[in-house]
Amino acid sequence: MATSALAVPTSSENVFRKFGGLLPGVALLFAVGYGGKLIERGIANYGKAHHLALPNIEYVLWAIVIGLLIANTVGVPKIFQPGLATYEFWLKAGIVLLGSRFLLGDVLKLGGVSLVLVAIEIVISLLFMTALGRAFGLSPKLTTLLAVGSSICGVSAIIATQGAIDADDEDASYAIAAILSLGAISLFTFPLIGHWLHLSDQSYGLWAGLGIDNTAEVTAAGNLYSDAAGKVAVLAKTARNAMIGFVVLGYAIHWARKTHSQEVENKASFLWQKFPKFVLGFLLISAIATAGVFGKDQLTSLANLSRWAFLLTFAGVGLRTNIRELGKQGWRPFAVGAVGEIVIAALTLGLVYGADKLVGWGH
Amino acid sequence: MSEKTDAPNLKTKATGFLSLDTWAVLLALGLSALVWVGLIKKVPW
Numbered sequence: 001m002a003t004s005a006l007a008v009p010t011s012s013e014n015v016f017r018k019f020g021g022l023l024p025g026v027a028l029l030f031a032v033g034y035g036g037k038l039i040e041r042g043i044a045n046y047g048k049a050h051h052l053a054l055p056n057i058e059y060v061l062w063a064i065v066i067g068l069l070i071a072n073t074v075g076v077p078k079i080f081q082p083g084l085a086t087y088e089f090w091l092k093a094g095i096v097l098l099g100s101r102f103l104l105g106d107v108l109k110l111g112g113v114s115l116v117l118v119a120i121e122i123v124i125s126l127l128f129m130t131a132l133g134r135a136f137g138l139s140p141k142l143t144t145l146l147a148v149g150s151s152i153c154g155v156s157a158i159i160a161t162q163g164a165i166d167a168d169d170e171d172a173s174y175a176i177a178a179i180l181s182l183g184a185i186s187l188f189t190f191p192l193i194g195h196w197l198h199l200s201d202q203s204y205g206l207w208a209g210l211g212i213d214n215t216a217e218v219t220a221a222g223n224l225y226s227d228a229a230g231k232v233a234v235l236a237k238t239a240r241n242a243m244i245g246f247v248v249l250g251y252a253i254h255w256a257r258k259t260h261s262q263e264v265e266n267k268a269s270f271l272w273q274k275f276p277k278f279v280l281g282f283l284l285i286s287a288i289a290t291a292g293v294f295g296k297d298q299l300t301s302l303a304n305l306s307r308w309a310f311l312l313t314f315a316g317v318g319l320r321t322n323i324r325e326l327g328k329q330g331w332r333p334f335a336v337g338a339v340g341e342i343v344i345a346a347l348t349l350g351l352v353y354g355a356d357k358l359v360g361w362g363h
Numbered sequence: 364m365s366e367k368t369d370a371p372n373l374k375t376k377a378t379g380f381l382s383l384d385t386w387a388v389l390l391a392l393g394l395s396a397l398v399w400v401g402l403i404k405k406v407p408w
Contacts, residue, residue, distance in 0.1 A: 088383065089383055089386065089387050090387075091387075092383070092384055092387035092388070093387040093388075093390045093391045094391075096387060096388050096391035096392070097391045097394065097395065100395070277382060277384035277385045277387075277388050278384045278387055278388055280388070281384075281387070281388030281391055281392065284388075284392070285391065285392070285395060288395070293399060294395075294398070294399060297405065298398050298399060300406075301398050301403060301404075301405055301406040302394075302395060302398055302406075304406040304407065304408040305394055305398075305406050307408050308406070308408075
C-alpha cells in the first residue's frame, strides 16, 4: 500500500493525486494520536486537580488502544488506508530525528556492549527459530522469514527477506502476523516485567531493544517504561537493524544456491539496497548534534518533532491491527513465534543481566 | 494477538529511485536544516 501510495507519478497532476490520497489517512493518524495525547494530559490534570496519584499512561499506549478500538469495531474505510500505510515512514523519520538526542559518544559507549549482545542475540535467535520451525513442520521459507523477523527487525526484515528469497506472500503474511501479534503482547508485558524486576532504565531499554522485534513496538515499549529507557531501546534496536543487510544477503545467497533460481550478482549493491537507510540518518543527525551544531532550544525542537512523528506512528500501529484476522492464520506459525519469542526474551534478559553486572548500569 | 493488514505490501522500495527509508531520512534532515537556520523556531509538545 505504501508502495503504490508513494510511487513516483509521471506528471505533476499525479503527484497531487497521490499525495492527496494520503491526506485522509494521515489526518486520521493525527486525530487518533492527538486524542491519545489529550487523554494522557487529561488524566494528569485530573490527578493534579484532585490530588490523586494516577498512573502516568503515556500517549503511546492511548494512541494504540484508540486505533485498535476503531480498527476492530467500526473499521477503517478504504479512503484512509493509503495514508495509514505511511506509519512506517513516520516511524523512520522520527527515529532519524531522535538521533539529535544521542550524542555520538553515548552511542559509541553503548555501541560496544550492544554490538556484542546484538551479535549473540541474532545468532542464537536465527539458530533457535530455524530449529523450532523445522520441529513444528513449517515450510523452509516460512521458517526463514520467522527466524529473520525474530532475530533482526520484524516487519522490515521479513519484507526484505521475502523479496530476497522469493517467498510467497502468504508466508510473509503469516510471519508478519506472528511477529506483530507477539510484539503487541510484548508492548504490555515487557514494561510489567521490567518494573517487577526493578530494572534500571538502561537495562530495561537494552532488553526491550534486543527482545522485541518490531521497531515501532520497541520504541513504544521503551517509552512506556521511561523516556531514558526509550532512548536506549531505540539505540539497541538500531544496532540490530543495522545487521539486516548482512543477514538478508546471507539468506538470499543461501536460497539462490539452493534453488538455482537467481544469483546475487553484486553483493555490495544488494547490501546497500537492503540496508535500512534511516540507521545512517540517525547516525548523521547524532554526529551533527555531537559537533554542537544545534543549540539547546533547537535540540528540544528536534526532539519534539520526533515525538510528533511517533504520535502518527503509534496511531498507525493500532489502526492497522486486525485482531479477527488472526483466527485465519493457523496456529503453528504463532506457536513457533510464541515459543521463540518467550525463549529469546528470557535469553536477552539474561544477557542484559550479565552485561549489567559487567558494566554496572543503574549503579 | 493482532495483525497488521496489508503489511506485506509495505515494501521498502517506495519509489522507482528512492526507498521509503531514504525519503524518511530526507524529510528528517530537511526539518533539521529548517530548525538549524531558524525557519522553524520552536516546536511545541
